[in-house]
Amino acid sequence: MKTVIIGGVAGGMSAATRLRRLDEEATIVVFERGGYVSFANCGLPYFVGGVITERSSLLLQTPDGLAARFRLDVRIRHDVSAIDRVNRTVRVTDLSSGTTFDEPYDRLILATGAAAGDLEGAAGAPTFSLRTIDDIDHITATIDAVGTTATAPASAIVIGAGFIGLEAVENLRRRGVQVTLVQRGPQVFSPLDPEMASPVLRELVAHGIDVRLNTTVASATAEGLLLSDGSLVRADLVIDASGVHPQSELAAAAGLALGESGGIVVDEFQRTNDPDVYAVGDGVLKVDSLDGGDTLVTMAGLANRHGRAAADSIAGTPHPAAPALGTAIVGVFDLTVALTGWSESRLVAANRSHRVIHTHPASHASYYPGAEQMAMKLLVDPDTDRILGAQIVGGQGVDKRIDVIAVAMTAGITASGLKDLELAYAPQYGSAKDPINQIGYVADNLHSGLGRNIQWHELEQAREAGTVLIDVRTSAEFSAGHIPGALNLPIDELRERLDELPLTSLIVHCQVGQRGHTAARMLVQHGFDARNLDGGYLTWRAGIASVAGPALQG
């Protein structure tokens, strides 16, 4: 049996090597359009930034090495331009020699990936994607060329503030490049909700990035790029990381079924609507774990897993793929930003009922040096207590907590159930009440009805309706910054000063929500109608900043 794989890297190479381990006799041919069949695509931005210094360390496997170990027939610089499903052949052009030939297959695996941007609106400056070895060679050469001919530092425009865009920004800045980040939407990193994206924007501004929200590139002029906000920005290069989309033209031309945003439709065994054709990786639709619908998640982990699954199917030992949560993480200078499942914005758009919880725990015991505060957000189904999604922004320990929540979601552990997870604790690693347990306690209090919360964006309306806001922090904390119009009544005096409180409905708040919960419990038991401002002053401040945009970040 002969399997032809179109495209290398994560999905294609996982399929090829797994298939060999399962079937020593199989014929396995891999066609890769580029010059490299197995490289560290997630490391590319960090080579641009000089974090990864050896270009060779990005090149994981060569055709020769793959032939020796896995008896793979890997042909680089070979472009597949058409699939003949009736005769089961692909039309291949050897880009080095220019010759074209038809290669027969018994089984075909498409691993054609995704692409970003249209790379056209930016013409006028050298414009690159950031997905291949060729890309980084061109980008670094451009920066180096400017460095030797101009007195001003090199300048760049990055289009799109998603994963690749943010990594591009950070790494260009590491190289001393002046960066303008152009983002079509009203916030950076749209997988996050606005108040969670707010610290990301602050981090970018703090590192000297010129962030333009609600902006696009309008046209190119001799002097630079004209943006939709009317400004003219000079740029020695442009990286277009906007609009990631499946590269599914080949599949479409062959009559294979496409779905949402052009992603290739596959079943749970990675098979397309042609039983002899499989597809894996960023070009393929996944099943969303929350609603079972189609979703595009362009993550290397899924590409690897689905590549392996396609090989299992072809070898006759099929396993259904698990649905996709969309767990992801990105470093933005000193911040780590991670998420899994659905955002509040997406839940609102889908009209799905949800409860929101914000916390601001320390990464480890605060008495042990080096603890960093993180912002956590949990989305919960108020009826079933099911976890719908999570977002975490902070420093160390963010990756650990998002992984724990992702596993809990996969396993069906409820939000309240997070309180009972027995996580590893010593003071340099976590807290006896880990941030995961803490947010579980909050969820449990809300689910059991012991606490009632109100969100930062609901505050104004509640106050217009006559609700009074009580800030239970110390007077020193209050003086350092507070919500306009709040009444300061420190929690440790609250029990003695109940007679000062108005008999109207109350909202209490502290810095992060914990003292606010204690205060609300106290007040409710004394007969008051009291709710706690979720996430406290810090979440409110981040929410307000997200409305204000970059101006407030300066």
Added chain:
Amino acid sequence: MKTVIIGGVAGGMSAATRLRRLDEEATIVVFERGGYVSFANCGLPYFVGGVITERSSLLLQTPDGLAARFRLDVRIRHDVSAIDRVNRTVRVTDLSSGTTFDEPYDRLILATGAAAGDLEGAAGAPTFSLRTIDDIDHITATIDAVGTTATAPASAIVIGAGFIGLEAVENLRRRGVQVTLVQRGPQVFSPLDPEMASPVLRELVAHGIDVRLNTTVASATAEGLLLSDGSLVRADLVIDASGVHPQSELAAAAGLALGESGGIVVDEFQRTNDPDVYAVGDGVLKVDSLDGGDTLVTMAGLANRHGRAAADSIAGTPHPAAPALGTAIVGVFDLTVALTGWSESRLVAANRSHRVIHTHPASHASYYPGAEQMAMKLLVDPDTDRILGAQIVGGQGVDKRIDVIAVAMTAGITASGLKDLELAYAPQYGSAKDPINQIGYVADNLHSGLGRNIQWHELEQAREAGTVLIDVRTSAEFSAGHIPGALNLPIDELRERLDELPLTSLIVHCQVGQRGHTAARMLVQHGFDARNLDGGYLTWRAGIASVAGPALQG
């Protein structure tokens, strides 16, 4: 209703503050024998070591603060000497004034904790525990006194190489103290299996610790302590961290039921055999999550959770406690050591069938700077594929992976199921095939019968039976160190040199097990009887070193 709590810190204070949030009218009295009711006991070793520099940062809450915020009646330096369960009173001595009185209760919570050592065998040098603020005051004063009077650095003996013992050793060393670590058993840190404890021993020796295994303190002399190995060791102080045991004398004298090792018996609502008396924390038996039996797990996280649960029960909203996995972590100089569930030793002792998997993954993508190799061990039920336990030793990322496995175990995710977990990946945080996914792939291959493994300690017997060992690493790796008698046949040449192999049964191995799996798959498909040496050369080497003891570590 009046609740009296005996003992503060984690369990006692969690119960007290939760009870107040549930019941504003309750009377809550806390008696604490020591001078501090709420302190960071897990931080104490790090204050000794100078990592935590401010003694005040260890003191979390004062009686005055707790009175103001939670209306608790906290009395420090009050010793409870007896419980009268018939009349529902406790006999209390105010250690400051010497007066004794009876305090009535409606509900009683015992949070009396655990202690270590008998502090007697070591008489002849100042001997301390490492569990209270007083302990660290005495220890640091002793070190400082020696530092100003002697020309040689201060010296210490630490008895017991468990959690506290290892933390004591590290932090004494940080202070420049010469440390002898005396361990009764044949390895350090007995919660680990020997081959996993081997790198811990190496780390201790590398940091100048004089480790004495299979050794006890025999007697004290004027010149120092005489050890059971016949040596005489001078010590300016002794820290006895051996034999952690519940402090349950008070409960025993009151006729409350005790179980294994003297732990107080409670039901799933933290209630003792007296329905008005609850018990929480290190002095209490937990339910083991694997076999449902009694177990002693002295971890702060469980103490907090069970304190909260006791308050919930007393307030009339009881929730059953989850069983205990025994998840734990400890830092040992530059190593992080973590575990959850059962060890292989414990499974063997209980005669429970199990499968063992060792891997040695990088903490994050190896092409991104700073990746550290870790050693992982997974114990799996061969029939059900259930995860029975895990151990991880390494640097960064160890805490994350043990937490993920602990959650998977709690949720009933199988060992093979680890391969499908969707974890957060960017190259500075993990790998597209995360160490968790990788070990899941190995588990899946073994569970599905695609691979067969053999353990390091089974190797000798297999070879005596005529099995031939093939080292499939490169000749350079082979030259740098190999298993005696192994035949070197690099994997990339293997397919062409099959005719050189004997037709007997084969064991193949590489450095960590991955190439060995590929080689074994190749050989089996070519008709050979081949197994893979689990964990490769690295696990074999650690296993052999664990048999050799400290001598080999030098």
